[in-house]
Amino acid sequence: MMKEINLARIDLNLLVLFAIVFDERHVGRAAEKLNLSPSAVSHGLKRLRRLLNDPLFLRMPKGVVPTVRAIELREPVSDVLARIGEIVSTAEAFDPSTSRRRFTIGAPDGVSAVLLPPLLNELQLSAPHIDLGVRQLLPPNRARGLQTAWEPVLDELEAGTLDVAIAPLQSVPARFTRAMLYEESFVVVTRAGHGYPKDPSLDRYCEMQHIVVSLTGDSYGMFDDYLTALGRSRRVALTVPNFMQAMLTLSGTDFVTAVPRRLAETHAGRLDLEIAEIPLARPRDQILAVATKAAMMDRGVDWLFGVVEKTGRRC
Numbered sequence: 001m002m003k004e005i006n007l008a009r010i011d012l013n014l015l016v017l018f019a020i021v022f023d024e025r026h027v028g029r030a031a032e033k034l035n036l037s038p039s040a041v042s043h044g045l046k047r048l049r050r051l052l053n054d055p056l057f058l059r060m061p062k063g064v065v066p067t068v069r070a071i072e073l074r075e076p077v078s079d080v081l082a083r084i085g086e087i088v089s090t091a092e093a094f095d096p097s098t099s100r101r102r103f104t105i106g107a108p109d110g111v112s113a114v115l116l117p118p119l120l121n122e123l124q125l126s127a128p129h130i131d132l133g134v135r136q137l138l139p140p141n142r143a144r145g146l147q148t149a150w151e152p153v154l155d156e157l158e159a160g161t162l163d164v165a166i167a168p169l170q171s172v173p174a175r176f177t178r179a180m181l182y183e184e185s186f187v188v189v190t191r192a193g194h195g196y197p198k199d200p201s202l203d204r205y206c207e208m209q210h211i212v213v214s215l216t217g218d219s220y221g222m223f224d225d226y227l228t229a230l231g232r233s234r235r236v237a238l239t240v241p242n243f244m245q246a247m248l249t250l251s252g253t254d255f256v257t258a259v260p261r262r263l264a265e266t267h268a269g270r271l272d273l274e275i276a277e278i279p280l281a282r283p284r285d286q287i288l289a290v291a292t293k294a295a296m297m298d299r300g301v302d303w304l305f306g307v308v309e310k311t312g313r314r315c
Helices: 014-023 027-034 038-052 068-089 110-128 147-161 202-207 224-229 243-249 261-271 299-313
Strands: 057-060 065-066 102-107 132-136 164-168 176-183 186-191 208-213 233-242 256-260 273-276 284-293
Touching: 014 027, 014 038, 014 065, 014 068, 014 110, 014 147, 027 038, 027 065, 065 068, 102 110, 102 299, 110 132, 110 164, 110 243, 110 256, 110 261, 110 299, 147 164, 147 284, 164 299, 176 261, 176 299, 186 261, 208 243, 233 243, 243 256, 243 261, 256 261, 261 273, 284 299
Parallel strands: 102 132, 102 164, 208 233, 208 256
Antiparallel strands: 057 065, 164 284, 176 284, 186 256, 186 273
């Protein structure tokens, strides 16, 4: 027979503490996020350890690491907190026409530059007082494989620094909600009158001086793996932190750069640029809107996700 548990003796704040420490992997950072002192967090962890009969987190030189038991508990605890959030949120009405909330969306600028204008038009009509923060997202240095490259985005969603992310993810764990917005491919962009679009061969592609988009200045781009597999290479003459700057830099140079097709088609005319196909076989990217299921219990986030999905599918 299952042992009866006195729920009145359990402080649900301890579950919140557990989730934050698990995500931050550091008692000090968790304390800052919870607006508590490190000693208060440590005291809470002691209570959790007695309650769950497990060390839960082991101290390391640069923070803490979860035990096997803690890893097993992370998803059930998230589900419990999400259900509690759902119950509480039912008492808080959300009306987009009058709400003055601020939401944060993360996306590569190749996505946000295309999606943001129609999204802002929609918000102006249906939610004129809603404010947005848009974060630039790009993969870390020399990330290998599309899924691995964008996995840090999921960490940011779970940490609560983003409400909704829009990125070329291939799949997401069950604790996330996803919606496919559109498919995207990349093209080569040059200044008008450049010779490359007339002969967009692999040989010419490898001869060109390339601009690679990288937040960190890493010169290894998404197409270098494909070139290496063919025994080829290219010269990366310049790195810049976003796609728009890459296109603006092309004027007056012989550089070339690869950017999302929709972005290129939207701005090539006014920037006096030409578009050519990339001579490499690369599958299209699926651009997904993603949020945690816990966040979607918030009626405001659920509404925003729906607006992003509707707008993205029209792009």
